Amino acid sequence: MxxxxxxxxxxxxxxxxxxxxxxxxxxxxxxxxxxxxxxxxxxxxxxxxxxxxxxxxxxxxxxxxxxxxxxxxxxxxxxxxxxxxxxxxxxxxxxxxxxxxxxxxxxxxxxQKPTGTLVNDALTPGKRLYMISTGTGIAPFASLIRDPETYDKFDQLILTHTCRDVAELKYGEELIAATREDPLIGELTEGRLHHFTSTTREDSPQMGRVTTLIENGELFKALGTQPFDAAEDRVMICGSMAMLKDVKALVEKAGLKEGSNAEPADFVVERAFVG
The missing domain is CATH 2.40.30.10 (Translation factors)
Incomplete structure (x- = not known):
């Protein structure tokens, strides 16, 4: 057997x-x-x-x-x-x-059969990878930031996580800390893995929807980067329907093209939800 x-x-x-x-x-x-x-x-x-x-x-x-x-x-x-x-x-x-x-x-x-678009294969090579998430949308990025292949493909990994309250950010904070200390990939993260958090209800050091922080430039200012550039930046988006729609519009406005497993490009969106 x-x-x-x-x-x-x-x-x-x-x-x-x-x-x-x-x-x-x-x-x-x-x-x-x-x-x-x-x-x-x-x-x-x-x-x-x-x-x-x-x-x-x-x-x-x-x-x-x-x-x-x-x-x-x-x-x-x-x-x-x-x-x-x-x-x-x-x-x-x-x-x-x-x-x-x-x-x-x-x-x-x-x-027995996994699937999805938030994979390295769906993006063309770039300098930095933005992984933009709300709530439990951070889950696929928890996988990707712990995969050596992601560091082979991108110089910088930027994980953003927006939730209503501070306590809801804890999973991501623990994730980042554990990844940096991981014996397999800890060294790869040094100076390359960046974590940006914001809240929409409870007071925290950074307040606001991630779409607002992209539009007003606060996200890039906090990270020390420039606005989205199709020549260098790749973006993965996962979270609430409203956020997916709004961030997709913003990255398309910046000139990035949506990719897939069949045709890799500049950004991808995950639309799978639980209930």
């Missing part, structure tokens, strides 16, 4: 419902709640599972004959031995109302 088959059989033993075809059943390794709206969790990684840093996958719970699956960006890098996710808590969300209650040892279902 293959390793994957053994994992599936073992995981299936204590499940009330059978595992759908094309789905892994994995154990929850750890869970961390950041606020009453945000939490992160890690699950075991199937030996046969391969993905590119920045991709998303469909996940669900074994709590129904036809479980609800939602798209979740993988927050761990492609080399990690576990799979990490960063999730919002939706009180009446078909999936997240149950997912937010998981504990170590529980089972999470994961479809």
């Amino acid at each position: 293959s390793t994957a088959a053994m994992q599936k059989t073992e995981a299936d033993q204590d499940l009330e419902f059978p595992i759908p075809p094309g789905v892994f059943a994995e154990r929850v390794v750890s869970v961390k709640h950041y606020t009453d709206r945000l939490f992160a969790f890690r699950i075991t990684r199937p030996q046969s599972f391969r993905f590119r840093s920045g991709e998303f996958v469909m996940i669900g719970l074994p709590n129904a004959a036809k479980p609800v699956f939602r798209a979740y960006s993988i927050a761990s890098p492609a080399w990690d031995e576990e799979i990490e996710f960063f999730s919002i808590k939706v009180p009446d969300g078909p999936l997240t109302q149950h997912l937010q209650k998981i504990q170590p040892g529980d089972t999470v279902l994961m479809r």
Whole structure:
């Protein structure tokens, strides 16, 4: 029996419902709640599972004959031995109302085929990579900033994270600190990985929507960079629908062209959401 088959059989033993075809059943390794709206969790990684840093996958719970699956960006890098996710808590969300209650040892279902546009392959080479996120939209960038390939392709990595409150920025702050101390890629980040945060409700050192901070130049002033330049800058965007629309318009106005896996270009947008 293959390793994957053994994992599936073992995981299936204590499940009330059978595992759908094309789905892994994995154990929850750890869970961390950041606020009453945000939490992160890690699950075991199937030996046969391969993905590119920045991709998303469909996940669900074994709590129904036809479980609800939602798209979740993988927050761990492609080399990690576990799979990490960063999730919002939706009180009446078909999936997240149950997912937010998981504990170590529980089972999470994961479809076997990852996909997504927030990958290095969808961008042409450039000097600096802006990764612009709101809320849990930081997840794919948590994967990319921990991947050596990203540092091979860009001289500078700039991760922006905008949330309503200061506490919601903590995941990103811990992420940056851990990445800089990581034995595999810590040295690569020195002087090259930059983190910019802002809040829209609670007072913090930097206030405002990221779109406003791009338009008024405060983002570039704080980073010591120039406004978007299609010759040097590449941009990835992930977060709320309003932010995606507004930032896309701003980068297009600056002359950047949208790319894809089939046709790499200057910027990419992720439109996968959870609920």
